[in-house]
Structure formats: structure tokens, C-alpha cells
Amino acid sequence: MSDATDLNVEDAPEGQEIIQTLPLDAWHRARGGRMVPFAGYHMPVQYEGIMAEHLWTRESAGLFDVSHMGQVVFTGENGLAPVITALEKVLPGDITGLGDRKNRYSLLLNEEGGILDDLMVTKRTLDGADELYMVVNGATKYDDIAYLLDFIPDDATLNLLDEQALLALQGPKAVDALARIVPGVEDLVFMTAADFVWHDVPLWISRSGYTGEDGYEISIPADHAAAFADLLCEQAEVKPIGLGARDSLRLEAGLPLYGHDLDPETTPVMADLGFALAKKRREAADFLGAGRILAERENGPAVKRVGLTVAGRQPVREGASVVAEDGSVIGRVTSGGFAPSLGAPIAMAYVPTDLAAPGTAVKLLQRGKTHDATVTAMPFVPHRYVRSGAK
Amino acid sequence: MSRYFTEDHEWIDVDGDVGTVGISDYAQGALGDIVFVDVPEEGRELTKGDEAAVVESVKAASDVYAPVSGTVIEGNAQLSDEPALVNSDPEGEGWFFKITLSDASELEALMDETAYAAFVAKL
Numbered sequence: 001m002s003d004a005t006d007l008n009v010e011d012a013p014e015g016q017e018i019i020q021t022l023p024l025d026a027w028h029r030a031r032g033g034r035m036v037p038f039a040g041y042h043m044p045v046q047y048e049g050i051m052a053e054h055l056w057t058r059e060s061a062g063l064f065d066v067s068h069m070g071q072v073v074f075t076g077e078n079g080l081a082p083v084i085t086a087l088e089k090v091l092p093g094d095i096t097g098l099g100d101r102k103n104r105y106s107l108l109l110n111e112e113g114g115i116l117d118d119l120m121v122t123k124r125t126l127d128g129a130d131e132l133y134m135v136v137n138g139a140t141k142y143d144d145i146a147y148l149l150d151f152i153p154d155d156a157t158l159n160l161l162d163e164q165a166l167l168a169l170q171g172p173k174a175v176d177a178l179a180r181i182v183p184g185v186e187d188l189v190f191m192t193a194a195d196f197v198w199h200d201v202p203l204w205i206s207r208s209g210y211t212g213e214d215g216y217e218i219s220i221p222a223d224h225a226a227a228f229a230d231l232l233c234e235q236a237e238v239k240p241i242g243l244g245a246r247d248s249l250r251l252e253a254g255l256p257l258y259g260h261d262l263d264p265e266t267t268p269v270m271a272d273l274g275f276a277l278a279k280k281r282r283e284a285a286d287f288l289g290a291g292r293i294l295a296e297r298e299n300g301p302a303v304k305r306v307g308l309t310v311a312g313r314q315p316v317r318e319g320a321s322v323v324a325e326d327g328s329v330i331g332r333v334t335s336g337g338f339a340p341s342l343g344a345p346i347a348m349a350y351v352p353t354d355l356a357a358p359g360t361a362v363k364l365l366q367r368g369k370t371h372d373a374t375v376t377a378m379p380f381v382p383h384r385y386v387r388s389g390a391k
Numbered sequence: 392m393s394r395y396f397t398e399d400h401e402w403i404d405v406d407g408d409v410g411t412v413g414i415s416d417y418a419q420g421a422l423g424d425i426v427f428v429d430v431p432e433e434g435r436e437l438t439k440g441d442e443a444a445v446v447e448s449v450k451a452a453s454d455v456y457a458p459v460s461g462t463v464i465e466g467n468a469q470l471s472d473e474p475a476l477v478n479s480d481p482e483g484e485g486w487f488f489k490i491t492l493s494d495a496s497e498l499e500a501l502m503d504e505t506a507y508a509a510f511v512a513k514l
Binding site for chain 2: 001045046049050051052054244247248313314315317337340345367
């Protein structure tokens with residue numbers, strides 16, 4: 001027996017061979033986490049099993065360690081406005097118009113309008129300083145920083161918060177568990193954030209995540225992370241969850257994963273992330289690759305990211321081909337697996353735009369075997385974000 | 392009846408010239424939740440080391456190799472409805488296929504249970 005398809009969470013990006021230790025490394029091992037190399041770190045891929053952890057998160061609350069991700073803060077000697085103006089060259093979102101303590105999903109673009117990373121941006125004022133707080137992918141964080149430094153003005157500062165851990169508590173009971181420990185978090189709504197204090201430890205908490213569930217992301221000083229994670233796991237609603245279930249949850253939620261569903265060859269329009277292109281920014285057309293991106297938006301891209309439901313029970317995974325009736329390759333699967341909530345295989349793929357409408361039948365080729373699939377609207381499992389009200 | 396194991400974590404029970412093949416408890420534990428098993432069809436000729444079956448967990452697909460040469464006489468049809476049998480009873484009800492051995496001497500290169508246990512302990 002041998003692995004024909006590596007766990008895609010084990011794909012070590014080139015240049016990321018250096019294995020560093022995250023603040024919760026010993027904590028994961030003590031709780032039985034099976035550790036694998038990921039994004040230059042050892043990370044827990046699972047504890048009791050991906051299926052059980054996935055379903056637990058959908059029903060209750062799962063605690064994910066996402067400390068490998070890059071937490072970056074921008075400040076400017078002459079205020080934040082010039083920094084934001086500079087960053088908007090590479091981010092097509094309306095960052096200038098972003099409200100205080102509001103999160104925004106955005107994309108880091110290259111000259112051709114290709115995607116170098118996807119990220120979250122928040123404006124905040126902490127200790128009297130206006131800051132832009134950004135969370136970027138772990139595997140790309142050092143490249144992102146090198147790239148961003150070329151764009152920000154000389155009087156701006158970029159700090160990588162590498163002494164901060166990042167925890168994600170996700171699931172319908174996340175609010176109950178976290179509000180017991182940090183009162184007030186129940187008042188946040190989806191894509192808003194605030195600072196809190198837990199036993200003199202400063203926390204930065206946003207109501208956001210990448211599982212499709214309600215939940216929170218908690219930035220905490222690394223030396224307090226284990227105690228806080230312990231306390232969370234003492235709550236009846238909470239169990240620690242590994243990267244394996246994080247991947248199956250985000251796939252069911254229809255959320256693309258950088259390095260798999262998004263890469264520098266892909267534009268926001270191809271990736272079906274047009275919502276990340278702010279109207280004001282489209283009209284100004286003042287970001288990198290705007291010419292190409294706006295033309296694609298107007299005329300339709302050649303290929304587009306779609307969701308697929310796969311007939312039968314066999315998962316079709318990243319790397320499989322989308323083939324036409326005559327057997328010619330017309331697309332590629334970029335994420336695929338078994339959806340625990342649905343009990344069926346699902347996938348994301350890039351297909352020619354004329355095949356991107358939901359209901360379109362396509363064929364997938366994997367290891368010499370053909371699978372029938374149908375283009376399906378995403379998310380596969382409905383999102384349950386809390387957009388207003390306390391709960 | 393004798394049980395043998397491969398270094399690739401297949402097991403084979405041999406009764407006369409018929410072998411029953413599956414994957415070890417260690418293998419199912421390493422794979423995690425099994426969601427699909429593709430077993431070989433009756434009549435398929437396999438040479439030792441051939442890719443004989445595919446087992447899929449939530450995260451990964453793995454090939455299962457023929458531990459011996461021979462002709463497949465039965466695939467475990469129960470696995471198409473209950474792939475999780477490989478997790479719950481890997482060395483019993485979760486067997487993959489039965490094969491008639493064409494060269495019983497191939498068994499000599501395999502490990503017995505004690506040797507396999509020692510092999511796994513070092514992994």
C-alpha cells in the first residue's frame with residue numbers, strides 16, 4: 001500500500017523546507033495531534049479523525065491553531081492614509097472606505113492581475129496608533145512581506161507580529177464558549193473585530209473564519225496561547241481540530257485555498273472572486289492588472305472556478321483533469337475530496353466559462369478512470385455567518 | 392491457515408491455494424476515515440506487486456498492491472456500501488479480495504505476524 005495522492009496539506013511549498021516550531025506545538029502533541037509538515041511548520045493534521053472533527057465543528061465548536069499564518073501590521077509616520085493609498089495599488093478592495101474595526105477579504109495582485117495571495121484586512125486604532133492589520137497565508141507570508149515592502153511609502157512601517165499566536169474557534173456554539181471566557185464577543189457581527197482583555201492579556205478578536213460557520217479568530221500573545229487554548233477546550237462545546245478538517249470544511253463552504261484554487265496565473269474574475277473588486281476601485285481602475293481584470297469582468301474570463309458534485313462515492317482530487325466528450329482536456333480540478341457533511345465527493349475546478357453554469361454535466365479523469373460530475377452552485381453547505389444581532 | 396504481511400501493509404491469509412487480502416490495522420489507522428474502496432474484479436490476473444485496489448480516506452488515495460501473483464476470484468462487494476469496514480475490522484470483514492495463488496513460493500518473502508509487528512514498531 002502506498003499514497004497515490006499525498007495529503008494536500010502536506011505539500012511543502014518550495015523554499016519552505018525550514019521547519020519552525022509554533023507556540024502550540026507541544027500543546028498539540030500532548031492532545032494527541034498527528035503532526036505533519038505544512039508551510040514550514042509542524043502542524044496537527046488530525047486528532048481523533050477528520051470525519052468526526054469536521055462534523056463536530058459543524059455541530060458545536062472546533063478550535064484551530066492557525067498561528068502559521070502571517071499577522072502583519074502597517075503604520076505610517078504621516079498617518080495611515082498614504083499607506084492605504086499605496087497598498088491599494090496591489091489590493092483591489094476599497095481599503096480607504098473600510099470602516100474602523102471592519103474586516104475585508106482582499107487579494108494581493110501581481111502586474112498581470114494574477115493572485116499572489118488572499119488575505120484579510122482590518123483598520124484599527126490600538127494604543128492611540130492607527131494601524132492596518134492584515135492576516136496572510138502562512139506559506140506566502142515572507143514573499144508577501146518582501147513584495148509589500150516595495151509598495152509602501154518610506155515613512156510607513158510593516159511589522160510581522162511573530163510573537164502573536166492566532167486561534168480560530170469555529171462552529172455554531174463558538175459564540176457560547178468564547179463569550180463565557182471573553183464577555184462581549186457576542187456583540188461582534190460577521191467581519192467585525194475589537195480588542196478585549198483576558199486576565200490582563202490583550203486579545204484581538206474578529207468574528208470571521210474560513211469554515212463557512214459562525215466563529216472567531218483570536219490573536220493572542222504567543223506565551224499565553226496554550227493557557228487560553230486549554231481554557232477553550234475545557235468548555236463542553238470545544239474540541240481541538242486539525243488541518244485535515246479545516247480543508248474539508250472550507251471546501252464544503254466553497255472557499256478557495258491559496259496554492260491550490262488560487263495562484264499567480266489566476267485572476268480574481270477567473271477565481272469567481274469578483275466581489276473582492278470594489279465598485280469604486282473598478283471605476284478608478286488604479287490597481288495592478290486592472291486592464292486585464294476589468295476586460296475579463298466585462299467579456300467573461302476564458303476559464304472560471306466552479307464547484308462540482310461527483311457521481312458515486314470515489315473522491316476526485318486536485319490534479320484530476322476535466323475532459324470533453326472527445327477526451328480532450330478542458331480543465332483541471334484544484335481541490336477535491338469527500339464532503340463529510342454531505343456524505344459525497346465534491347470538488348472545485350477551472351472549466352471553460354461556457355461550461356460554468358450550474359447543472360452542466362462534465363467528465364473528470366483521474367488515474368485512468370472517468371467520473372461523471374455536475375457543475376454546482378457553491379457553497380456546497382450553506383454559510384452560517386452571523387451578520388446582525390447578538391447571536 | 393497462515394497470515395502473512397508485506398512491507399506495504401497488506402496482509403494475506405492463505406488457505407490451500409486461496410489467499411484473502413486486506414490492509415493491516417496499522418495501515419487503516421494511518422489512513423484515517425476510509426470513504427471509498429475500489430476492489431479488483433473477478434478474473435483479473437495479478438502479478439505480485441501490481442496495483443490491485445485503491446483505498447480512499449477523506450484526505451488521500453492509496454494504492455494497494457498484490458502481495459502474491461494469481462487470479463482474483465472475488466472482490467469484497469460489501470465495501471462498496473460500507474467502506475468504513477476497513478476502519479472497524481481491517482483484518483476481518485474489511486478484506487479487499489480473494490486470489491488463487493499461482494506461485495506459493497512467493498509467500499516466503501513475506502513477513503509473519505511477529506515479524507510484521509516488529510516492522511511496524513520501528514516505523
